[in-house]
Each structure stands twice: as structure tokens, then as C-alpha cells.
Amino acid sequence: MAPFRSKKLDLSCYVNIRNIRDHTKRKVYEKFESERQALRYIIRNTTLPQRARACIDAGKGRGVLVSTTLDLSIIKMFRLKSSSLPPDPEFPADLEKLGYQINEKDQIRSIKKPDQEFHYFISKNERVLEKQREAMDICIRNNLLPRFHASGLHTTRLPLTTGPLDPHIPILTTPNLSNAKRVILYIGENNQDLGILAYRIIGREGLAKGSVLDFAAAAKDTGNRIGGRGDGDIWDNNDTALVFANLGQLIWHRRGQKALSIRSWDALPRKTGVGAPLRLDAKENRVVGHENQTAHVASVFEFLKGAMAEGAKVDVVGLAEGAEEVLRYLDKAWEGWKGKLGAMVTGMGYNFPLDLEVGDQGFKEWIGMRARTYIIHPDPVGIPLSGRSLTGCNVFSSGESQYTECIIPKAHAAMLDFLKMAHEVPGYEEPMMRVNSDEDGGDRPLVSWVGGGQDGGPNITLSVRPLVDTQPVSGVVGEIEGETEGGVEGNGDEIVE
Missing domain, CATH: 3.40.50 (Rossmann fold)
Structure with missing residues (x-):
């Protein structure tokens, strides 16, 4: 700890070697605490690339490099050659070799388990996935x-x-x-x-x-x-x-x-x-x-x-x-x-x-x-x-x-x-359509159509409730109050279809 020792001690207690060492450790801890917490965050952040996390996460250190305060085991990580690192995973771009097939319904399913869809989580390694x-x-x-x-x-x-x-x-x-x-x-x-x-x-x-x-x-x-x-x-x-x-x-x-x-x-x-x-x-x-x-x-x-x-x-x-x-x-x-x-x-x-x-x-x-x-x-x-x-x-x-x-x-x-x-x-x-938000209550929002686009037209108020089995094509489809076979009754003789 000698390289980190303050040239001027600000101790008010009895000075001996133990107090000096304790004082030095506290100063070093104070100086590098923010960096230490940042490195710990990187280690635990699973969204970062594996190499960035691997270069930081070296476990419990057995020594400290004086100039950088890095763990000696981290230095060893930086010195690893490519040949000693895990190889990049490879998968064939072949559906059958991946274990899948396209069935008669045009769906991709497993060959061994015809009801199983594509299985993504085959590993905990993000690069493999x-x-x-x-x-x-x-x-x-x-x-x-x-x-x-x-x-x-x-x-x-x-x-x-x-x-x-x-x-x-x-x-x-x-x-x-x-x-x-x-x-x-x-x-x-x-x-x-x-x-x-x-x-x-x-x-x-x-x-x-x-x-x-x-x-x-x-x-x-x-x-x-x-x-x-x-x-x-x-x-x-x-x-x-x-x-x-x-x-x-x-x-x-x-x-x-x-x-x-x-x-x-x-x-x-x-x-x-x-x-x-x-x-x-x-x-x-x-x-x-x-x-x-x-x-x-x-x-x-x-x-x-x-x-x-x-x-x-x-x-x-x-x-x-x-x-x-x-x-x-x-x-x-x-x-x-x-x-x-x-x-x-x-x-x-x-x-x-x-x-x-x-x-x-x-x-x-x-x-x-x-x-x-x-x-x-x-x-x-x-x-x-x-x-x-x-x-x-x-x-x-x-x-x-x-x-x-x-x-x-x-x-x-x-x-x-x-x-x-x-x-x-x-x-x-x-047609301009104003719909009350769901917060206004009711089974469905209240719909107000103003026919004729921006130029106005007949005012018609509808209460629309969805039908689960309905397959709408466009416009308003559902159960409509005042509904007729050919459309929706409006003011006078106007009908909106």
C-alpha cells in the first residue's frame, strides 16, 4: 500500500503503522469506489456483449497492478490469445440439418416433434442463440x-x-x-x-x-x-x-x-x-x-x-x-x-x-x-x-x-x-369520426360520424359493440343500434353503410 500512501497524513489520533495502513486503505477505497461500482455493474449487466463482461469479471483477485489498480487475474484475461478463447458457434443454413421441416400447413415444425415450433432458447449463451x-x-x-x-x-x-x-x-x-x-x-x-x-x-x-x-x-x-x-x-x-x-x-x-x-x-x-x-x-x-x-x-x-x-x-x-x-x-x-x-x-x-x-x-x-x-x-x-x-x-x-x-x-x-x-x-x-375514450365508461366507446368528410353532412350517433366472431372488412362492423339489413338508420332518410 506504500505507493498509495498520502504524503501528508491528516490523522488526529495516535500514529502508528497500523493506523497509517488503515488510513491508506480508506483513502484508496474512497478514490476508486465509483469505478469499482461501475465495473460491478458491467459484470452483472446481461445486455452487454460477453467479451466486455468477461474482461471485467475475473473473480476474487490475488494481487493489484500498481499503475491501474486492476486485478492481476484481469490482466491475464487481456493476455489470452484468440486460440484459447471459445470459438464462434456455427449452425448450418439448412432446415433439415437444424432439425426442422415445413409441414403441409406451410408451418416450420420440428422433425422429431411435429407439434413443436422453433426452439430458440437452446443455450444460455447469447451468441449461440x-x-x-x-x-x-x-x-x-x-x-x-x-x-x-x-x-x-x-x-x-x-x-x-x-x-x-x-x-x-x-x-x-x-x-x-x-x-x-x-x-x-x-x-x-x-x-x-x-x-x-x-x-x-x-x-x-x-x-x-x-x-x-x-x-x-x-x-x-x-x-x-x-x-x-x-x-x-x-x-x-x-x-x-x-x-x-x-x-x-x-x-x-x-x-x-x-x-x-x-x-x-x-x-x-x-x-x-x-x-x-x-x-x-x-x-x-x-x-x-x-x-x-x-x-x-x-x-x-x-x-x-x-x-x-x-x-x-x-x-x-x-x-x-x-x-x-x-x-x-x-x-x-x-x-x-x-x-x-x-x-x-x-x-x-x-x-x-x-x-x-x-x-x-x-x-x-x-x-x-x-x-x-x-x-x-x-x-x-x-x-x-x-x-x-x-x-x-x-x-x-x-x-x-x-x-x-x-x-x-x-x-x-x-x-x-x-x-x-x-x-x-x-x-x-x-367521414370525421369522434370516439369517446374507454375511460368514459360503457361497453364500447360512443362513435359520432359526421358524413361528407371535412365539408360536413348528416350527424349520426352510433353505439358500437364488438362481436368476437365478426370478421370485419372495413369501417364500422359490429352490433349497431338502429341496425337494418342494408345499413344504419340516421337522421331522416340518410343511411350510412
Whole structure:
């Protein structure tokens, strides 16, 4: 303890060697207590990388390095070579070798236990879990990509001038984009791979339901078919085209020559099982025009300007971060897009405060007349909810009570039906709907419709109560007071359907 001993002692007691040693220890403890507590926190923080925790957690020390006050056993940890550290776990990107298969219901299930879903927690080692999950995700993507192409969803590289080995971001488009009268643009979350809506749904309900396959099939049915047979013919002769942006895979992997999500990037092979992830270079690992999600959304809209037919309308479906980026982009570029947009639907985990993000008054008015929001709520799909004062448009239940990523798989049919209605009905405007919050009491919120959009119309008050077995398509569906076969009785002869 001599190196730490104060040059001037501030002792008021009898001075002997024991008191001096005790005084020195107390001073040292006082000086390094905050650092000690910080290191203890790192050791116990399970959210940190294993290597960061391993380099600190060395157990009970048997000595102290004078210049750094580090435990000698910690110094030994820093001196370990890569060959003496645990290897990075490896899992084959093969469904059968992982012990799984796709059953007749399009579900991924265990080969040994056909009723068992994907088992994630096979180890307490976070790196093992991460690598196994990525191997399964690769299997899912490899299975879905040919199915995307077979259903008429082709891969388009952005920027358009890039080759297959050049840095690019892939998106999915249908072949009728250049002649369709209507384009549906989907922009999802920033943590999902191309064409994936929710791995959670894929694991539980099936690959088509958790990907854009079911979405695309529903969009075909809501499009105006001219004729033709087969998937390719249907798109070639369909008035509705689809574009799926890729907000999740914005990292360019030079060695693999492909775009990756941040989760796939972190799962790339490392030197050891406790090694740090590969360093992201702000220039080399990014694609020009798609450096971040804001730039990607802007680039996709610019791509649409040159790719879609003259006079075509764009309907937007946005989810979470994708919806927010769309709102911010259109707020700035409203003058150039206000005549080209048809309608918009957003999926949110909360009521998005429109006034905080959108400043253009014309865009705000358009949202109130031509947009809807579906939020996390346990009620059946399409039940009206409160929140218009925040979102600027009518709010509905998505039928999903927990996860934002599950909103589209559960509510896309209702969303597409609304977009179709807004496209086909000339001059359609959403009626202003005010819903009392659940705190006001009653079995269901009181719904007040004001017909005719912003210009007003017949005032009709409805009391809506959800029916569990009801499968609503759009608008208000449920048990309605004053209900008739053809609609809802209103003031005088007015009827709302």
C-alpha cells in the first residue's frame, strides 16, 4: 500500500503503522469506489456483449497492478490469445440439418416433434442463440425468395444503374408497375428483412402469412382484373401494382456482396465466440442514396416517379418507423406528390402525434380525408377507437394486442379494402369520426360520424359493440343500434353503410 500512501497524513489520533495502513486503505477505497461500482455493474449487466463482461469479471483477485489498480487475474484475461478463447458457434443454413421441416400447413415444425415450433432458447449463451436464429432466418429467406418470384414479385436493385455485385438495396416490385393505374407502396419496420412482415408469425402460423405473399395475394383480389391466367398473367393484366421497400437491409456486406439488416450483420462470423462484431464503415458499408432509412424512403419515392405510369395513383401502407418516415418525407415533398397520392394506411404501436411531425397544412387536411391508422388493440380488426385528435385521421383496432410487427399480417385485408374503396369511389373522403375514450365508461366507446368528410353532412350517433366472431372488412362492423339489413338508420332518410 506504500505507493498509495498520502504524503501528508491528516490523522488526529495516535500514529502508528497500523493506523497509517488503515488510513491508506480508506483513502484508496474512497478514490476508486465509483469505478469499482461501475465495473460491478458491467459484470452483472446481461445486455452487454460477453467479451466486455468477461474482461471485467475475473473473480476474487490475488494481487493489484500498481499503475491501474486492476486485478492481476484481469490482466491475464487481456493476455489470452484468440486460440484459447471459445470459438464462434456455427449452425448450418439448412432446415433439415437444424432439425426442422415445413409441414403441409406451410408451418416450420420440428422433425422429431411435429407439434413443436422453433426452439430458440437452446443455450444460455447469447451468441449461440443469435447464430442459431440467423441460420433459421437464412433458411426462411432462401425458401421465400423463389416463392416471391413465382408469385410475380421480382427483385429490383436500387440505384437502378447498379449491377448484381455492385452496392445496392433490393426491393420487390410487380411487372406491371409501368402501366398500372394504381400502385400500392409498402414500407415496413427498420428491423425486418425484405419481404418479411414478422418472423414471429412465420414461426407460428406459416411462411405465407408472415411474409408479403398473403399481402400480395390479397392485393391481387382487390385489384381490377382485366383477364389472364396464372400469377404472371394476373399481374400483367391487373390495374394494381405492388412495390415493397426495404427499410431493414440498408447495410452493404462487401464480402458477401449483398444487403443485410443490422441483426444479420451482428451474426456474421467472428474470430472467437466472445469477439466484437465487425466494424461498420460509414462509407464502404453503405449504398449511395440509401445511407439511412430517411434517404431510402426518399429514393423509393423518386424511383416511383420514373417507374410508374403517367396519371397513376400511389396508395401507401406504412408500419411503425416506415410510416413515420413516409409522413416526414411527404410533409417536405407535398407539393410534388399531392396530385399523385391516392390514400394512405398506417400501422402504429401508438397514436402518432401528427402535429409534432407534419407542418404542411395541405398535407394534414389530406390525411384527415384520405388516411386511416390501425393501432395495437385487442378489439377485432376495424373497430373504431379514439385518437383522431392526435393522428389527424380515423383510428381503428388492428386486432393485435402486443407486437407492432403483427399488425400488417392481421389487418392487411381491412387496410387493402379501404384503399380499394378510396380508389374506386370518386371523390371519396373519410367521414370525421369522434370516439369517446374507454375511460368514459360503457361497453364500447360512443362513435359520432359526421358524413361528407371535412365539408360536413348528416350527424349520426352510433353505439358500437364488438362481436368476437365478426370478421370485419372495413369501417364500422359490429352490433349497431338502429341496425337494418342494408345499413344504419340516421337522421331522416340518410343511411350510412
